Amino acid sequence: MDINLGDFHFLRPLWLLLLPFAALLPLLWRRSRDLQRRLRSNIAEHLLQHLLITPRDQQRLRPVHLVCALLMLGAVAAAGPTWEQDRPEFLENRAPLIIAIDLSPSMDASDVQPSRLEAAKHKLHDLIQRRSGARNALIAYAGSAHLVLPPTDDPALLDSFIQALGTDLIGKPGKNVGVVIDQAKRLLAAEKTPGTLLLITDGADTSGLAGLDQQLADSALQVLILAVGSEDGGLIHNANGQPRTDSNGRPVLGSFDQAALKQLASAMDAPLGSLTLNDDDLDWIELHAQQHFQSASDEQRELHWKDAGYWLCWPLLLIAFFSVRKGWSLNWMAGFLLLIGVGLQPAPAQANALVDAFFTPDQQGRWAFEHEHFPQAAAHFVDPYWKGIAAYNAADFDLALASFARLQTPQAYFYLGNIYVRRFKFDEAIAAYTQALKLQPQFPEATANLALAIALQKDTESAEQNAPEVKPDEIKMDKAPGKGQSKALQTEQAASDELWLQNLTTSPARFLKQKFSLQDQMGPKP
Structure with a gap:
């Protein structure tokens, strides 16, 4: 809703309804302090003016006037005054x-x-x-x-x-x-x-x-x-x-x-x-x-205007500081609690009762995710999709698999397919990508990864069939049973899809040829 006055208008004009209320505040305050008006019903008016002694008020500026100014400036700022078009980033x-x-x-x-x-x-x-x-x-x-x-x-x-x-x-x-x-x-x-x-x-x-x-x-x-x-x-x-x-x-x-x-x-x-x-x-x-x-993008640009209301924050701040005067009371409790909250700001990997009181686990997880603390984000998130995304970025594929398995969305099936391909479970990956495309036919990433999974499956099967059978020259075993110890070897997960793709033996040209051939056989499907 806009109120246009040439190039100058307000983005949120409903906030201007506070202006009449703010303008009436000094009048209402003065009316409430009018002792003569309150006693007029009990004392004759020609006697009342001689019985009251009203001291002259040396201070013309009162807190109500500053409250009035704060409300009026705040209403104008919140209404979003603008006169210049913005160019989005x-x-x-x-x-x-x-x-x-x-x-x-x-x-x-x-x-x-x-x-x-x-x-x-x-x-x-x-x-x-x-x-x-x-x-x-x-x-x-x-x-x-x-x-x-x-x-x-x-x-x-x-x-x-x-x-x-x-x-x-x-x-x-x-x-x-x-x-x-x-x-x-x-x-x-x-x-x-x-x-x-x-x-x-x-x-x-x-x-x-x-x-x-x-x-x-x-x-x-x-x-x-x-x-x-x-x-x-x-x-x-x-x-x-x-x-x-x-x-x-x-x-x-x-x-x-x-x-x-x-x-x-x-x-x-x-x-x-x-x-x-x-x-x-x-x-x-x-x-x-x-x-x-x-x-x-011209039509979109016409809808974007520079909100100049934030410039009024400076006079608002000046009025707020001017409110601290001798004889006027100021409630410091809110500011004191704010300082405590800032001082006790937790580290990314920690949480405390104060943070839990003001932020939900998903909000804490989103903060950690945006700062690329993916393991902490996965630990905080309750939402299964965001927990899965954070775990996927943290290379915790067991947690990501468990989180995405709880969802029935195309994005969840897409990430399930990615995890299965990383683990060389191509049948499960193909089924996951296929389900994602059933729910969202126009899903280019899932289409490309489905073709990749099919090509990799064929390539793996071909390599296994053509692998030569080599017998060992000699087999040695421990003389005493139980002396040998087994130890699981852990390999570092690929840091990115590009690094993972570099480890594949299938050349890009061979992969593309298999992919194009499969797509031509499937027909003109999105």
């Missing part, structure tokens, strides 16, 4: 970017050295390094589109998957941009913020352009197209470096249809750029992404 960040790279065979053409795909990967490496701290997602597409990595601000993790991309990862031929837009819209809906889709391709399927504008309608998604290749095209090489030939033995040229790319850009009303040897293309991408992000 999140708008200072660069726009989230969803990168979609074409992995069709034509990207192996060598008209751009060493190949179109390798040149695009090199350019993406520079782009994500420049956008360090911003969130980027990666989609690979050909005849089908696949999420490689959800939005992340880790450039090293993203670059490791970019460098693993190859044209042999997707078996379904084509250049289906429509499924890319669907994937990007789902990612952007989860981000709840406007963003940009960057298409890196060397051509387009003109038969599938109809309806792309409808897919982008009423969406906060902007599309940029970065063309890779030359108009003459180039040779496509095999994995052994030899030029690829057709059935007649003639070399295959990678198609680069500039007219088709222009039709694609026109169908989506998307800017069309080309790969350059310098950083002009990177500047072009960042400029369009940032401009779109700011323009799409």
